Amino acid sequence: MASAASRFAILGEHVRREFFMKAFSAGLTNIGRKRDNNEDTFYVDDKIGLYIVADGMGGHRAGEVASRTVVSSVRDYMDAFSSSEAAQRLGTGEVSPACAAVCHSIELANRVVHQLSQDQGSYKGMGSTAAVAFLHGDTLVTANVGDSRIYLVRQGKIEQLTQDHTLLAEQMRKNPSFDPHFSTSPMKHILMRAVGIQESVQADAYEMQPLSGDIVLMCSDGLTDMLSDHDVLQAILQGGTLDETCRRLVTLANERGGIDNITVVLIQFEKEEKGLLQKLFRSR
Amino acid sequence: MARIILKFKELVLKNFSLQDGGKTIGRAPGNDVVLENLLVSGHHARIDQAGGDYILTDLQSKNGTYVNGTRITTAKLKHGDQILVGKHTLVFELDAAQVSTADKDMVEATMFVQSAGVASGLLPVQTVPGVETAAGPTPVEPPGILSYLSGGKGEHELTKKLVKMGKGEEADIQIGGFLTPKVAATISKRPTGYHITPMTGRVKVKVNGTPVEGSQRLEEFDTIEIGAVVFQFYFGN
Numbered sequence: 001m002a003s004a005a006s007r008f009a010i011l012g013e014h015v016r017r018e019f020f021m022k023a024f025s026a027g028l029t030n031i032g033r034k035r036d037n038n039e040d041t042f043y044v045d046d047k048i049g050l051y052i053v054a055d056g057m058g059g060h061r062a063g064e065v066a067s068r069t070v071v072s073s074v075r076d077y078m079d080a081f082s083s084s085e086a087a088q089r090l091g092t093g094e095v096s097p098a099c100a101a102v103c104h105s106i107e108l109a110n111r112v113v114h115q116l117s118q119d120q121g122s123y124k125g126m127g128s129t130a131a132v133a134f135l136h137g138d139t140l141v142t143a144n145v146g147d148s149r150i151y152l153v154r155q156g157k158i159e160q161l162t163q164d165h166t167l168l169a170e171q172m173r174k175n176p177s178f179d180p181h182f183s184t185s186p187m188k189h190i191l192m193r194a195v196g197i198q199e200s201v202q203a204d205a206y207e208m209q210p211l212s213g214d215i216v217l218m219c220s221d222g223l224t225d226m227l228s229d230h231d232v233l234q235a236i237l238q239g240g241t242l243d244e245t246c247r248r249l250v251t252l253a254n255e256r257g258g259i260d261n262i263t264v265v266l267i268q269f270e271k272e273e274k275g276l277l278q279k280l281f282r283s284r
Numbered sequence: 285m286a287r288i289i290l291k292f293k294e295l296v297l298k299n300f301s302l303q304d305g306g307k308t309i310g311r312a313p314g315n316d317v318v319l320e321n322l323l324v325s326g327h328h329a330r331i332d333q334a335g336g337d338y339i340l341t342d343l344q345s346k347n348g349t350y351v352n353g354t355r356i357t358t359a360k361l362k363h364g365d366q367i368l369v370g371k372h373t374l375v376f377e378l379d380a381a382q383v384s385t386a387d388k389d390m391v392e393a394t395m396f397v398q399s400a401g402v403a404s405g406l407l408p409v410q411t412v413p414g415v416e417t418a419a420g421p422t423p424v425e426p427p428g429i430l431s432y433l434s435g436g437k438g439e440h441e442l443t444k445k446l447v448k449m450g451k452g453e454e455a456d457i458q459i460g461g462f463l464t465p466k467v468a469a470t471i472s473k474r475p476t477g478y479h480i481t482p483m484t485g486r487v488k489v490k491v492n493g494t495p496v497e498g499s500q501r502l503e504e505f506d507t508i509e510i511g512a513v514v515f516q517f518y519f520g521n
Contacts, residue, residue, distance in 0.1 A: 057396075094444050127396060139446060155498045163475045167332075167339065171358055190334045190395050197396050207446035208472035209481050211498060 019271045021138045021210055023049055026242035027265040030250045032222055033258030039063030040220045040263040041071045048082040049135030050075065053148045053263050055220040057194070058126030062117075066128040069116060070109045070195050074132055077105035088136075098136035099205050102143045106130050106195065106203040110145075113196025127194035130203070131162065131218050133267065135210070140269075142216075143205035146194050148263075149224055151232065152208075153215040158233040161216075163204060165193035188225075212271040219249075222260035226253040242266045286338055288331070288367070289375040290317065297372075306332040309369055310343075323347050323370030331361070334395045338376065340367060426519040428471075428478045428502065430457070435513030441520060442478065447471045449510060450483070461511040463487055468510050471502070478502045478517070487511050 024046050031038040039056040041064070052074050056067030081087045081101040090097050109130060117123045129146025142150045144162040147169075152159045163169060167190040195201055210216070215236060223232070227249070235248050246264045253262045286302040300307055300317055307316040312326040319328070325345035332339045338361045342349035350368035351359045361367075367374040431439040440447075440457050449457040452466025459468060469482045469489045481499040482489035489496050490509040502508075508515045 096446065099445060125396075159474070159476055161474060167334075167341075167358065171341070190339065194396050204475075205445070206472065206474050208474065208479070209446070209470045209483065211481065 025267045028246040029263040040261040041067040051133040053131045053218045056128040062126035066126040073109035074105040110201040127197040143203045151217040210269040216267040218265040220263040222262035226256040291373045321370045430515040433514040
């Protein structure tokens, strides 16, 4: 009798349906039509919920080295965070532990790239952007340095979740009446912040709760220099698989000139009901 | 080497080399180029070096900065450009060698700014006494505040990037009630503002009396209703 009662208790407690947020993704990078090499690097990992886009800069092959170093440093740090329960309790007043970790991973990447650029003459002055998205539990952390962007597509609308760290964007923030009539302005390509250029860097980070059906787009400026937010939204709303949408976006950017490397990462969020085993063992 | 030549009418007053990076221009004594004239703002304009280019930025001066007669906010300088600040003219010049390289196709390359002394966003500007950020401080957004209209007393400042509201331990703002879930809604602070997102359908979250579908950006003085609790949203100082 006792065992039957306790079994009922377990079932009773979990009769309430529990859900968790699941992400799946696709990514694509393309050299574009004008450049000789691809300095963009991206990374997608649905298992730990980590997504990175980095757009490198620097002479010879240094831009590639910078963007790859950013990706590997951030990935290694976040891997360690995901497997450490202690780390997951370290938050500050303003941000969750996951958000703090993402910021730290970018700061770490900055130190590694900066050190490399100091040690090797051919890497002098190299740097990279960093756009990082991290799904932890049901919270999505987004962070960036530079002009690689993260967008949220929700219910047919598009919203930029990052602020570009360019001279142009900074002017527009300070002076909302400032007219960005020159979409080809040189100020658009002048970064006020980048990973690896200086001894330290601060990432801007945000947290939000993704909803089922949300799509998050991460991209290098090779996409957004060629396509307006509206163009991007239309291409995503056309539907199809995430892979198809990535290809569609890259093709469009190339058709419009492809002046820079183009990188696109798409993440789709779906709610899934926790299985009975997961409920009993509370594994998520 | 790039330089600016300071002129008043046709009289050449001084040469400034841009070899060691950019220059700040204004009436205040801390500037690299100090212009004693009431038409000149304290921190009027600055020139930054970015890669091989020089970028002129007006620092929201009262009387404006002009390049070859056109008022500008920011402009990339070319050899021979005439910059008008108050009644003074600054002529931007490059060496012959630089002029020829500047003529070649401008590649759409990304560059990193090497700024005149203080680069906004790069250095903790507050620690440089007496110097404003060259481009003026980025306006600090006032924090959002939720003030109880009913169901509680006082107010909550939305300092966290993601504020959870509900009955659970993890909720930053506790909302009681039999049907209230652990997290009934979240408010996330994003570049576009504060957005409220209801988490489950069991308790309706209303903004100005209308149930929120998906998520909604909050405007000042919106009322937010979650179960029996009603807040008003506004911006602090």
